[in-house]
Amino acid sequence: GAHAKDALDAIAAQYPHLQIKYGGHAFAAGVRMPVQSVPEFALVWEEAIGAALAGKPASPLRHDGPLGQPPSREAVQEIQALEPFGKGFPMPVFCDQVEVLRIRPLKAGSQHMSLDVAFPGGVTHRMVWFGCLDADGRAPIQPGFHTLGYELAASTYKRGPGFDLIVRQAIGLEPR
Structure with missing residues:
Protein backbone atom coordinates (compact mmCIF):
# COMPACT_ATOMS: atom_id res chain seq x y z
CA GLY A 1 0.00 0.00 0.00
CA ALA A 2 0.86 3.64 0.22
CA HIS A 3 2.04 5.39 3.40
CA ALA A 4 -0.57 8.09 4.10
CA LYS A 5 1.60 10.32 6.31
CA ASP A 6 4.55 10.14 3.91
CA ALA A 7 2.23 11.30 1.12
CA LEU A 8 1.03 14.22 3.25
CA ASP A 9 4.63 15.12 4.18
CA ALA A 10 5.50 15.31 0.47
CA ILE A 11 2.40 17.36 -0.39
CA ALA A 12 3.05 19.83 2.45
CA ALA A 13 6.64 20.30 1.28
CA GLN A 14 5.83 20.65 -2.44
CA TYR A 15 2.59 22.65 -2.10
CA PRO A 16 2.93 24.94 0.95
CA HIS A 17 0.30 27.31 -0.49
CA LEU A 18 -2.36 24.65 0.24
CA GLN A 19 -1.84 25.38 3.97
CA ILE A 20 -2.58 21.81 5.08
CA LYS A 21 -2.41 20.75 8.72
CA TYR A 22 -2.22 17.00 9.20
CA GLY A 23 -1.23 14.05 11.32
CA GLY A 24 -1.35 10.29 11.13
CA HIS A 25 0.66 7.20 10.37
CA ALA A 26 1.16 4.68 7.56
CA PHE A 27 -2.44 3.50 7.26
CA ALA A 28 -4.51 6.48 8.36
CA ALA A 29 -4.20 10.22 8.47
CA GLY A 30 -6.29 13.31 8.97
CA VAL A 31 -5.94 16.63 7.22
CA ARG A 32 -7.39 20.15 7.55
CA MET A 33 -7.08 22.95 5.03
CA PRO A 34 -8.85 26.06 3.81
CA VAL A 35 -11.87 25.11 1.72
CA GLN A 36 -10.40 26.79 -1.37
CA SER A 37 -7.44 24.35 -1.21
CA VAL A 38 -9.61 21.23 -1.46
CA PRO A 39 -9.83 20.90 -5.29
CA GLU A 40 -6.07 21.22 -5.81
CA PHE A 41 -5.35 19.00 -2.80
CA ALA A 42 -7.59 16.28 -4.24
CA LEU A 43 -5.55 16.27 -7.45
CA VAL A 44 -2.13 16.22 -5.78
CA TRP A 45 -3.31 13.56 -3.29
CA GLU A 46 -4.33 11.29 -6.20
CA GLU A 47 -0.94 11.90 -7.84
CA ALA A 48 0.99 11.21 -4.62
CA ILE A 49 -0.85 7.97 -3.88
CA GLY A 50 -0.64 6.88 -7.54
CA ALA A 51 3.12 7.46 -7.52
CA ALA A 52 3.49 5.55 -4.23
CA LEU A 53 1.58 2.57 -5.65
CA ALA A 54 3.21 2.58 -9.10
CA GLY A 55 4.84 -0.75 -9.88
CA LYS A 56 3.42 -2.46 -6.79
CA PRO A 57 1.25 -5.51 -7.36
CA ALA A 58 -2.43 -5.02 -6.60
CA SER A 59 -3.84 -6.76 -3.56
CA PRO A 60 -6.01 -9.74 -4.45
CA LEU A 61 -9.66 -9.50 -3.44
CA ARG A 62 -10.34 -11.45 -0.26
CA HIS A 63 -13.76 -13.05 -0.50
CA ASP A 64 -16.05 -15.53 1.21
CA GLY A 65 -16.78 -17.66 -1.85
CA PRO A 66 -20.17 -17.96 -3.55
CA LEU A 67 -23.30 -16.68 -1.82
CA GLY A 68 -24.80 -20.17 -2.26
CA GLN A 69 -28.32 -18.89 -2.92
CA PRO A 70 -29.89 -16.19 -5.05
CA PRO A 71 -29.49 -12.72 -3.50
CA SER A 72 -32.57 -11.91 -1.41
Whole structure:
Protein backbone atom coordinates (compact mmCIF):
# COMPACT_ATOMS: atom_id res chain seq x y z
CA GLY A 1 0.00 0.00 0.00
CA ALA A 2 0.86 3.64 0.22
CA HIS A 3 2.04 5.39 3.40
CA ALA A 4 -0.57 8.09 4.10
CA LYS A 5 1.60 10.32 6.31
CA ASP A 6 4.55 10.14 3.91
CA ALA A 7 2.23 11.30 1.12
CA LEU A 8 1.03 14.22 3.25
CA ASP A 9 4.63 15.12 4.18
CA ALA A 10 5.50 15.31 0.47
CA ILE A 11 2.40 17.36 -0.39
CA ALA A 12 3.05 19.83 2.45
CA ALA A 13 6.64 20.30 1.28
CA GLN A 14 5.83 20.65 -2.44
CA TYR A 15 2.59 22.65 -2.10
CA PRO A 16 2.93 24.94 0.95
CA HIS A 17 0.30 27.31 -0.49
CA LEU A 18 -2.36 24.65 0.24
CA GLN A 19 -1.84 25.38 3.97
CA ILE A 20 -2.58 21.81 5.08
CA LYS A 21 -2.41 20.75 8.72
CA TYR A 22 -2.22 17.00 9.20
CA GLY A 23 -1.23 14.05 11.32
CA GLY A 24 -1.35 10.29 11.13
CA HIS A 25 0.66 7.20 10.37
CA ALA A 26 1.16 4.68 7.56
CA PHE A 27 -2.44 3.50 7.26
CA ALA A 28 -4.51 6.48 8.36
CA ALA A 29 -4.20 10.22 8.47
CA GLY A 30 -6.29 13.31 8.97
CA VAL A 31 -5.94 16.63 7.22
CA ARG A 32 -7.39 20.15 7.55
CA MET A 33 -7.08 22.95 5.03
CA PRO A 34 -8.85 26.06 3.81
CA VAL A 35 -11.87 25.11 1.72
CA GLN A 36 -10.40 26.79 -1.37
CA SER A 37 -7.44 24.35 -1.21
CA VAL A 38 -9.61 21.23 -1.46
CA PRO A 39 -9.83 20.90 -5.29
CA GLU A 40 -6.07 21.22 -5.81
CA PHE A 41 -5.35 19.00 -2.80
CA ALA A 42 -7.59 16.28 -4.24
CA LEU A 43 -5.55 16.27 -7.45
CA VAL A 44 -2.13 16.22 -5.78
CA TRP A 45 -3.31 13.56 -3.29
CA GLU A 46 -4.33 11.29 -6.20
CA GLU A 47 -0.94 11.90 -7.84
CA ALA A 48 0.99 11.21 -4.62
CA ILE A 49 -0.85 7.97 -3.88
CA GLY A 50 -0.64 6.88 -7.54
CA ALA A 51 3.12 7.46 -7.52
CA ALA A 52 3.49 5.55 -4.23
CA LEU A 53 1.58 2.57 -5.65
CA ALA A 54 3.21 2.58 -9.10
CA GLY A 55 4.84 -0.75 -9.88
CA LYS A 56 3.42 -2.46 -6.79
CA PRO A 57 1.25 -5.51 -7.36
CA ALA A 58 -2.43 -5.02 -6.60
CA SER A 59 -3.84 -6.76 -3.56
CA PRO A 60 -6.01 -9.74 -4.45
CA LEU A 61 -9.66 -9.50 -3.44
CA ARG A 62 -10.34 -11.45 -0.26
CA HIS A 63 -13.76 -13.05 -0.50
CA ASP A 64 -16.05 -15.53 1.21
CA GLY A 65 -16.78 -17.66 -1.85
CA PRO A 66 -20.17 -17.96 -3.55
CA LEU A 67 -23.30 -16.68 -1.82
CA GLY A 68 -24.80 -20.17 -2.26
CA GLN A 69 -28.32 -18.89 -2.92
CA PRO A 70 -29.89 -16.19 -5.05
CA PRO A 71 -29.49 -12.72 -3.50
CA SER A 72 -32.57 -11.91 -1.41
CA ARG A 73 -33.89 -9.88 1.52
CA GLU A 74 -33.59 -13.03 3.63
CA ALA A 75 -29.89 -13.32 2.79
CA VAL A 76 -29.44 -9.65 3.76
CA GLN A 77 -31.14 -10.33 7.11
CA GLU A 78 -28.79 -13.26 7.75
CA ILE A 79 -25.80 -11.02 7.02
CA GLN A 80 -27.16 -8.21 9.20
CA ALA A 81 -27.44 -10.67 12.10
CA LEU A 82 -23.62 -10.97 11.96
CA GLU A 83 -23.03 -7.21 12.48
CA PRO A 84 -21.14 -5.19 13.56
CA PHE A 85 -18.49 -5.42 10.88
CA GLY A 86 -15.15 -3.66 11.20
CA LYS A 87 -11.42 -4.20 11.51
CA GLY A 88 -10.73 -7.91 11.75
CA PHE A 89 -14.35 -8.74 10.89
CA PRO A 90 -15.12 -7.21 7.48
CA MET A 91 -18.47 -7.28 5.74
CA PRO A 92 -18.73 -10.47 3.65
CA VAL A 93 -17.69 -10.27 0.00
CA PHE A 94 -19.17 -13.00 -2.17
CA CYS A 95 -17.78 -14.29 -5.43
CA ASP A 96 -20.06 -15.71 -8.12
CA GLN A 97 -19.90 -16.25 -11.85
CA VAL A 98 -22.69 -14.23 -13.46
CA GLU A 99 -23.71 -13.32 -16.96
CA VAL A 100 -23.51 -9.57 -17.42
CA LEU A 101 -26.44 -8.76 -19.69
CA ARG A 102 -26.22 -4.96 -19.85
CA ILE A 103 -23.84 -2.24 -18.67
CA ARG A 104 -24.61 1.47 -18.43
CA PRO A 105 -23.40 4.50 -16.47
CA LEU A 106 -25.51 5.35 -13.42
CA LYS A 107 -25.85 8.87 -14.84
CA ALA A 108 -24.15 10.98 -17.50
CA GLY A 109 -20.58 11.87 -16.57
CA SER A 110 -20.54 9.43 -13.65
CA GLN A 111 -17.64 7.06 -12.91
CA HIS A 112 -20.15 4.52 -11.60
CA MET A 113 -22.02 1.91 -13.59
CA SER A 114 -25.08 -0.24 -13.30
CA LEU A 115 -24.98 -3.85 -14.46
CA ASP A 116 -27.93 -6.12 -15.19
CA VAL A 117 -26.73 -9.63 -14.39
CA ALA A 118 -28.11 -13.17 -14.44
CA PHE A 119 -27.04 -15.45 -11.60
CA PRO A 120 -26.89 -19.24 -12.04
CA GLY A 121 -30.44 -20.50 -12.38
CA GLY A 122 -31.48 -17.42 -14.35
CA VAL A 123 -32.32 -15.06 -11.47
CA THR A 124 -31.58 -11.51 -12.66
CA HIS A 125 -30.54 -8.54 -10.53
CA ARG A 126 -29.03 -5.11 -10.89
CA MET A 127 -25.53 -4.55 -9.51
CA VAL A 128 -23.76 -1.24 -8.94
CA TRP A 129 -20.02 -0.75 -9.43
CA PHE A 130 -18.72 2.52 -7.99
CA GLY A 131 -15.70 4.29 -9.46
CA CYS A 132 -15.02 1.70 -12.16
CA LEU A 133 -15.29 3.77 -15.35
CA ASP A 134 -12.07 5.30 -16.61
CA ALA A 135 -11.68 8.98 -17.56
CA ASP A 136 -13.06 8.23 -21.03
CA GLY A 137 -16.12 6.43 -19.63
CA ARG A 138 -14.88 2.94 -20.59
CA ALA A 139 -15.99 0.02 -18.44
CA PRO A 140 -13.48 -2.57 -17.18
CA ILE A 141 -15.70 -5.41 -18.49
CA GLN A 142 -18.17 -5.96 -21.31
CA PRO A 143 -21.35 -8.05 -21.37
CA GLY A 144 -20.63 -11.76 -21.04
CA PHE A 145 -19.69 -14.20 -18.29
CA HIS A 146 -17.59 -12.82 -15.45
CA THR A 147 -16.69 -13.77 -11.91
CA LEU A 148 -17.55 -10.81 -9.71
CA GLY A 149 -16.68 -10.10 -6.09
CA TYR A 150 -19.59 -8.22 -4.50
CA GLU A 151 -21.24 -7.19 -1.25
CA LEU A 152 -24.90 -7.77 -0.48
CA ALA A 153 -26.11 -4.74 1.47
CA ALA A 154 -29.45 -3.62 2.89
CA SER A 155 -30.95 -0.62 1.12
CA THR A 156 -33.93 1.68 1.40
CA TYR A 157 -32.89 3.87 -1.54
CA LYS A 158 -35.94 4.94 -3.62
CA ARG A 159 -37.77 1.64 -3.77
CA GLY A 160 -38.19 0.89 -0.06
CA PRO A 161 -36.64 -1.98 1.91
CA GLY A 162 -34.52 -4.17 -0.28
CA PHE A 163 -30.89 -4.82 -1.04
CA ASP A 164 -28.05 -3.64 -3.23
CA LEU A 165 -25.40 -5.75 -4.90
CA ILE A 166 -22.22 -3.69 -4.86
CA VAL A 167 -19.39 -4.92 -7.08
CA ARG A 168 -15.94 -4.72 -5.52
CA GLN A 169 -13.92 -6.34 -8.30
CA ALA A 170 -14.09 -8.52 -11.38
CA ILE A 171 -11.95 -11.52 -10.45
CA GLY A 172 -9.04 -11.82 -12.83
CA LEU A 173 -8.83 -8.04 -13.33
CA GLU A 174 -6.45 -5.81 -11.42
CA PRO A 175 -8.33 -3.59 -8.94
CA ARG A 176 -8.45 0.11 -9.87
